[in-house]
Amino acid sequence: MSNVYESWLAGLRETVKEVEPEEASRAAAGGSAVLIDIREQDEIASGSPRGATRIARGFLEMKIPALAASLDLPIYVICAAGSRSLAATDSLQSMGYRNVRSVKGGYGAWVKQGLPVETPLMLSGEERIRYSRHLKIPEVGEAGQLKLAASKVLLVGAGGLGCPAAYYLAAAGVGTIGLIDDDVVDRSNLQRQILHTDARVGKKKVDSARETLLALNPGIKCLTFDTRLSVSNAESIFKQFDIVLDGTDNFQARYLINDACVKLGIPNVHGAVFQFEGYATVFSPERHNGPCYRCLYPEAPPPELAPSCAEAGVLGVLPGVVGLLQAVEAIKLIIGIGKPLVGRMLSYDALNAEFSEYEAKRSHECPVCAINRESIQLQEVAPVCAL
Numbered sequence: 067m068s069n070v071y072e073s074w075l076a077g078l079r080e081t082v083k084e085v086e087p088e089e090a091s092r093a094a095a096g097g098s099a100v101l102i103d104i105r106e107q108d109e110i111a112s113g114s115p116r117g118a119t120r121i122a123r124g125f126l127e128m129k130i131p132a133l134a135a136s137l138d139l140p141i142y143v144i145c146a147a148g149s150r151s152l153a154a155t156d157s158l159q160s161m162g163y164r165n166v167r168s169v170k171g172g173y174g175a176w177v178k179q180g181l182p183v184e185t186p187l188m189l190s191g192e193e194r195i196r197y198s199r200h201l202k203i204p205e206v207g208e209a210g211q212l213k214l215a216a217s218k219v220l221l222v223g224a225g226g227l228g229c230p231a232a233y234y235l236a237a238a239g240v241g242t243i244g245l246i247d248d249d250v251v252d253r254s255n256l257q258r259q260i261l262h263t264d265a266r267v268g269k270k271k272v273d274s275a276r277e278t279l280l281a282l283n284p285g286i287k288c289l290t291f292d293t294r295l296s297v298s299n300a301e302s303i304f305k306q307f308d309i310v311l312d313g314t315d316n317f318q319a320r321y322l323i324n325d326a327c328v329k330l331g332i333p334n335v336h337g338a339v340f341q342f343e344g345y346a347t348v349f350s351p352e353r354h355n356g357p358c359y360r361c362l363y364p365e366a367p368p369p370e371l372a373p374s375c376a377e378a379g380v381l382g383v384l385p386g387v388v389g390l391l392q393a394v395e396a397i398k399l400i401i402g403i404g405k406p407l408v409g410r411m412l413s414y415d416a417l418n419a420e421f422s423e424y425e426a427k428r429s430h431e432c433p434v435c436a437i438n439r440e441s442i443q444l445q446e447v448a449p450v451c452a453l
């Protein structure tokens with residue numbers, strides 16, 4: 067029977083152009099051609115031509131139109147030894163692609179000739195199952211999931227906003243979640259701070275939160291900072307992360323978070339809740355040219371006008387809604403999809419079930435984001451209190 071296969075391959079060689087790996091490498095490096103590695107996941111896991119597009123053979127015909135808009139685009143197809151690529155090239159030709167070539171000898175020859183290779187970052191089998199609902203959304207897909215895995219998000223406050231946000235970020239596969247909080251779990255927290263449990267009353271919030279997050283998703287890292295955010299530690303902690311989620315409820319902390327984020331050029335996903343009302347926005351002057359917190363509120367109100375966490379009541383579910391809005395925005399920023407909540411303050415009135423939006427403009431007179439980032443001086447902060 068092997069003769070049938072051999073003669074079929076011989077037939078393909080009459081209609082398909084084969085090229086040496088070197089030619090494909092040169093063309094792909096030039097940027098005017100695409101090189102498609104059609105091998106399976108487990109084969110690619112140990113190496114693939116550098117810069118190649120990877121589409122498993124079974125999906126080639128389905129996915130090629132999105133990759134090659136023109137039927138004249140030069141396409142080089144590579145497999146392990148140069149046989150599967152013959153059949154794939156033949157198939158692309160029959161679809162109408164006029165400029166397709168098969169790489170002779172496949173990846174084996176490519177490696178033997180010392181051409182550039184890379185080991186692509188890939189999801190494991192377990193991760194493919196865990197994140198399968200993400201992988202089914204083209205805007206996320208494997209590339210988006212890998213971005214989530216590589217991302218580092220810091221939650222300031224493991225409280226009402228930080229808990230739901232961290233829970234879903236962990237579930238979504240954000241690779242590194244940082245938590246900063248120096249508080250211990252109190253029974254009155256449990257009405258909304260869903261990472262903690264009754265049995266953990268009296269334990270450190272960061273330890274309790276970490277335990278719950280890792281139980282949900284053991285594949286992520288959780289860094290804890292059992293400390294009070296201050297002028298002396300804000301920068302050194304923040305710079306280990308790509309995005310900061312502000313889950314604090316006092317003005318002093320908000321200003322410190324804002325100023326440190328602006329100084330380091332890190333987006334600050336902001337949320338706030340009070341009784342039945344919640345607010346969310348993204349402060350990102352550096353990346354999105356949007357406003358920062360001080361563009362809207364240059365200075366803190368006097369203490370007597372600012373409700374503190376101890377006395378402000380809140381409907382327990384509300385920080386869940388707002389914390390998850392923050393988590394959604396963080397995920398969008400990481401993957402780079404959608405329209406971020408920049409320059410817009412989203413407000414949620416739970417009693418009337420109304421969402422409204424206010425424009426938030428960048429100020430050219432802002433004491434923080436309108437000046438040179440290096441010259442920003444962090445100011446002393448009162449204890450961080452997470453609602």
Ligand SMILES: [Zn+2]
Pocket residue numbers: 351357358359360361362429432433434435436
């Ligand atoms: Zn500003």
